[in-house]
Amino acid sequence: MNGCEYFNQGLCRSCTNLPVPYAQQLIEKQQACAAQLPMVGSQQWLPIMPSAPFGFRNKAKMVVGGTWQNPQLGIVDYAGVAQDLSACPLYPQAMAQAFTPIKDWITACCLAPYQIVARSGELKYVLLTYSEREQGLMVRFVVRSKEAIARMRQGLAQLLSACPAIQVVSVNIQPVPMAIVEGPEEIILTAQQSLTMWLNDLPLHLKPQSFFQTNDAVAAELYRQAQAWLMQTQPEKLWDLFCGVGGFALHAAQCVSKPIIGIEISSQAIASAQQSAAELGLESVTFRALSADEFACAEKAAVEMPDTVIVNPPRRGIGAELCAFLENSPSVQTLIYSSCNPQTLAKDLAMLTSFRVQQARVFDMFAHTHHAEVMVLLSR
Numbered sequence: 581m582n583g584c585e586y587f588n589q590g591l592c593r594s595c596t597n598l599p600v601p602y603a604q605q606l607i608e609k610q611q612a613c614a615a616q617l618p619m620v621g622s623q624q625w626l627p628i629m630p631s632a633p634f635g636f637r638n639k640a641k642m643v644v645g646g647t648w649q650n651p652q653l654g655i656v657d658y659a660g661v662a663q664d665l666s667a668c669p670l671y672p673q674a675m676a677q678a679f680t681p682i683k684d685w686i687t688a689c690c691l692a693p694y695q696i697v698a699r700s701g702e703l704k705y706v707l708l709t710y711s712e713r714e715q716g717l718m719v720r721f722v723v724r725s726k727e728a729i730a731r732m733r734q735g736l737a738q739l740l741s742a743c744p745a746i747q748v749v750s751v752n753i754q755p756v757p758m759a760i761v762e763g764p765e766e767i768i769l770t771a772q773q774s775l776t777m778w779l780n781d782l783p784l785h786l787k788p789q790s791f792f793q794t795n796d797a798v799a800a801e802l803y804r805q806a807q808a809w810l811m812q813t814q815p816e817k818l819w820d821l822f823c824g825v826g827g828f829a830l831h832a833a834q835c836v837s838k839p840i841i842g843i844e845i846s847s848q849a850i851a852s853a854q855q856s857a858a859e860l861g862l863e864s865v866t867f868r869a870l871s872a873d874e875f876a877c878a879e880k881a882a883v884e885m886p887d888t889v890i891v892n893p894p895r896r897g898i899g900a901e902l903c904a905f906l907e908n909s910p911s912v913q914t915l916i917y918s919s920c921n922p923q924t925l926a927k928d929l930a931m932l933t934s935f936r937v938q939q940a941r942v943f944d945m946f947a948h949t950h951h952a953e954v955m956v957l958l959s960r
């Protein structure tokens with residue numbers, strides 16, 4: 581027995597490591613990361629940050645299957661057969677409690693689940709995010725077209741009264757019959773436009789399309805670790821590249837009173853980060869919506885360079901251009917690289933030949949899977 585009936589009955593295999601006792605999973609994950617990152621010496625690894633074994637995911641990505649009269653939220657196989665995963669133990673109870681009212685509402689609005697093979701139906705995914713401190717939910721419905729939006733607007737009050745934890749409801753339009761989860765257009769139905777996530781007592785305002793770390797407790801420790809390293813190195817000027825809604829930059833501003841610039845490609849995420857900075861009265865932090873590569877190359881010609889850079893890129897890593905930029909920017913003495921993909925981290929570190937690893941730590945953001953978040957402190 582491992583705490584998940586779906587796994588035990590062979591109905592879901594997403595948590596591939598579930599049969600391995602959690603303490604052993606941590607040992608194996610640490611070993612796998614160390615093997616992928618030979619540039620980190622054995623003495624440089626700090627103890628792995630564990631996750632709670634269950635109830636830790638602050639977001640759920642549910643494929644919608646079944647029929648509008650009897651919708652299923654979970655996974656759908658290639659033959660179109662749906663497996664409901666509403667009782668997945670990775671979700672906090674408050675999130676799990678929302679699934680029934682959401683299903684009832686799908687029925688009330690006659691939202692037909694999208695059929696991949698027939699290319700019929702409307703509703704593709706339900707995406708949920710839970711804020712523990714607010715005890716609030718953001719619910720996004722990914723649909724094929726705008727056909728059902730009027731019905732959804734009309735029924736909104738019914739959904740909010742059936743599940744008062746829901747604070748933000750939006751509809752994402754994804755017309756393309758491909759595996760991409762969401763499309764560029766998002767229509768927010770509620771007056772409230774963002775959900776406030778709290779980490780280490782900092783408010784981070786999450787809008788529907790912005791990125792947020794999956795596991796609150798582990799993310800909070802990730803940001804505290806970055807703070808601890810910054811306290812040691814005492815930066816004079818800091819950049820946070822790929823800053824999202826500002827997690828690293830806002831935490832850095834708690835312990836560094838020098839100028840901090842956060843850069844992120846999503847203007848929505850930047851608006852959220854600016855809102856947090858204003859609420860916290862942080863005048864030393866500025867945020868700009870730009871591609872990190874473009875910003876770095878333009879700034880090099882234009883203004884003062886930083887001595888410290890934090891990077892937290894998507895799975896592809898920072899890539900050759902940004903590595904070359906950091907290599908060729910002698911003012912950059914300290915680099916903190918947080919990665920959700922040890923493979924691309926290893927590739928990037930191999931290009932950063934002027935930097936040496938000082939410390940590294942694995943964060944078990946994605947328990948029961950082979951995925952790992954690794955953060956590394958480097959100095960020139």
Ligand SMILES: C[S@@+](CC[C@H](N)C(=O)[O-])C[C@H]1O[C@@H](n2cnc3c(N)ncnc32)[C@H](O)[C@@H]1O
Binds near residue numbers: 822823825
């Ligand atoms: C792994 S997330 C990290 C977000 C943030 N650091 C955090 O802790 O939540 C990566 C972020 O990079 C952003 N991004 C993707 N490509 C980018 C680019 N070329 N330049 C700047 N930001 C980019 C994404 O929108 C996303 O918010």
